[in-house]
Amino acid sequence: MSKYLFILSIIVFLFKTETVFSAETIYDVNNIQVSGKLNNNLDNNKLIEEAFRKAFLIFINKTLLEKDIETLSKTNIQIIKDFIFTHQIVSQKKNTDEEIILTINVKFDPKKINNYLSINNISYADISEISISILPILRKENNLFIFSDNFFYNEWNKTENDKKNTEAQLINYNLALENAEDLFYINNNRENLELIDINKLNSLSEKQNKIFLIFTLNEDAKVFIKAYFNEKEVIKNITLNNNSTDDYNSLIMNVKDLINQIWKEQNLIDINTPAYLDIIFDIKKINDFLKFRTFLDTIDIIDNYSILEITNKYAKIRMKYKGKISNLREKFLNEKININIENNEWSLSFN
Numbered sequence: 120m121s122k123y124l125f126i127l128s129i130i131v132f133l134f135k136t137e138t139v140f141s142a143e144t145i146y147d148v149n150n151i152q153v154s155g156k157l158n159n160n161l162d163n164n165k166l167i168e169e170a171f172r173k174a175f176l177i178f179i180n181k182t183l184l185e186k187d188i189e190t191l192s193k194t195n196i197q198i199i200k201d202f203i204f205t206h207q208i209v210s211q212k213k214n215t216d217e218e219i220i221l222t223i224n225v226k227f228d229p230k231k232i233n234n235y236l237s238i239n240n241i242s243y244a245d246i247s248e249i250s251i252s253i254l255p256i257l258r259k260e261n262n263l264f265i266f267s268d269n270f271f272y273n274e275w276n277k278t279e280n281d282k283k284n285t286e287a288q289l290i291n292y293n294l295a296l297e298n299a300e301d302l303f304y305i306n307n308n309r310e311n312l313e314l315i316d317i318n319k320l321n322s323l324s325e326k327q328n329k330i331f332l333i334f335t336l337n338e339d340a341k342v343f344i345k346a347y348f349n350e351k352e353v354i355k356n357i358t359l360n361n362n363s364t365d366d367y368n369s370l371i372m373n374v375k376d377l378i379n380q381i382w383k384e385q386n387l388i389d390i391n392t393p394a395y396l397d398i399i400f401d402i403k404k405i406n407d408f409l410k411f412r413t414f415l416d417t418i419d420i421i422d423n424y425s426i427l428e429i430t431n432k433y434a435k436i437r438m439k440y441k442g443k444i445s446n447l448r449e450k451f452l453n454e455k456i457n458i459n460i461e462n463n464e465w466s467l468s469f470n
Contacts, residue, residue, distance in 0.1 A: 144419045145182055145246065146227040148174040150209065154220045166221050168196055171206070174225040175199045178232075181289060182243040184383055185376075190239065202235070204228040229419070233390045233441075242390065244383035245420050245442055246289060251378075252323050254295035255332040256305065256312075263309050266297045270367045271334055290379060295322035313343050313356075330378065334370065342374055348385050349449070355381065388442035393422055396444065400434045401468035408434060410469070411456075418450055 153169045179191050209222040236243060255271040257264040266272055276292055295301070298321045308315050317331040318324050327350065333343040344355040359373055402408050408429075415424055421440045428435040440447055451458055451467065459466040 144229075144417070145178070145243075146204075146229050146232065146419070147224070148177050148227070149224040150222055151177070151225060152220060152222050154214065154218045156216075156218050163219075163221075166219060167206075167208075167223065168200070170221060170223045171199050171203060171225060172196055174223075175202065175227075178227060182246065182383070183241065184244075184387075185380060187241045190241070198235075202227050202231050204231075237390050240391075242387045244386040245388050245446055246383065246386050248289045248291065249328060249382070250291045250293055251328045251330055252293045252295055252326040253330045253332065254301075254317075254320065254323060255334060257334045257336070258312070259334075259336045263306070265302060265305055271332070271371060274367065275371060288379070290375075290382065293326075295320070298322045313345070315345075317345055317347070332374065334374075340370055342370075342377070344374075344377070344381070346378070346381065348382060351385065353381055353385065386442075386446065388420060388446075390441050393439050393441050394444070396438050396440060396447070396465065397427070398436055398438065398465040398467055400436060401466060402432055402434065403468060407469055411467075414454055414456075418447075420446060420450075 151170045151174050153166055153173060155166055155169070157163060157166070175194065176192060179188050183191065204226045206226065207224040209224060211219060211221050214220055253275065254265075255269070255275055257269045257271055264272075272294065275294060301320050301322050304319060305312070305315065312333050315331065317329060320331070323329040323331065326347075328346075328348055330344060330346040335341040335343070340359040342355075342357050342359060344353070344357070346353045346355075355377070357377065359370060400408070400411055411434075415421060415436075415438070418440075420442045421438050424436050424438040426434060427437055438447075448458060455470055457468045457470060
């Protein structure tokens with residue numbers, strides 16, 4: 120490492136570095152569209168305020184549980200405006216009705232948001248877009264429908280969830296492909312479907328995130344959910360209070376809501392209980408150190424970090440983070456960062 124770059128790196132890290140959030144974080148809500156006629160009753164600022172409120176509702180629908188969404192959905196616009204770190208007007212144009220269509224990007228201030236959630240004793244989910252492989256089957260009047268004549272399988276990705284703002288949905292579903300061995304396995308276990316090992320289903324076995332669903336429709340609607348999120352098993356057995364068990368579209372929407380809640384619950388962060396982690400970062404190439412710093416700046420759950428020691432071969436860094444250490448580890452692995460843990464000491468390096 121050159122002397123100049125090494126000295127520059129020391130200067131950069133001789134103070135506690137607050138995290139700078141990138142456009143990839145949960146605090147960024149982009150391409151918000153609002154429209155209205157600008158006149159004495161509606162000026163441009165009112166339209167922007169409407170976009171701020173819409174962005175906030177998308178943010179809380181993405182990251183909070185249902186009970187907390189209801190609590191914060193009526194948040195005063197002045198409070199919401201105080202949460203805004205910055206915003207960008209992407210476009211402003213008129214439609215055929217002479218209405219102004221405004222498209223903006225909004226970046227919320229993580230510290231202000233987290234402080235507000237903390238005061239209200241609310242945890243949020245550290246989540247991003249996810250793909251889930253799913254096999255929904257139908258059991259009705261002692262008949263079992265797996266692929267053929269199964270409304271839930273055929274319509275799962277065609278049903279729009281109109282109860283929630285679609286911009287807030289981060290789950291992409293991949294339907295399991297029809298498989299003869301899976302048909303044989305499921306039919307052989309039709310009397311004990313809830314005991315099926317979904318890791319033995321060829322159409323799901325290799326997937327990291329997967330769900331096996333059983334819709335049982337008799338006088339009421341019961342749903343059995345067996346899911347794996349990042350190899351952690353979750354099992355739920357729920358009775359849905361639908362006006363009609365024949366309203367399959369509503370059943371799909373309700374179950375999608377349930378899955379979304381389960382996924383959030385698995386990724387909740389208690390912002391009132393941060394933790395600390397000391398790591399050794401091995402410097403192998405001249406730009407490794409600055410590259411690693413840039414990466415740390417993108418991690419939402421890291422509140423801040425500081426340099427404890429630095430040489431031309433390694434840097435010792437202390438990080439203050441929120442949530443589970445497994446979530447932090449996963450973020451490092453997703454960036455192709457090597458992790459070596461010995462005696463609870465973390466050593467990191469780029470490949």
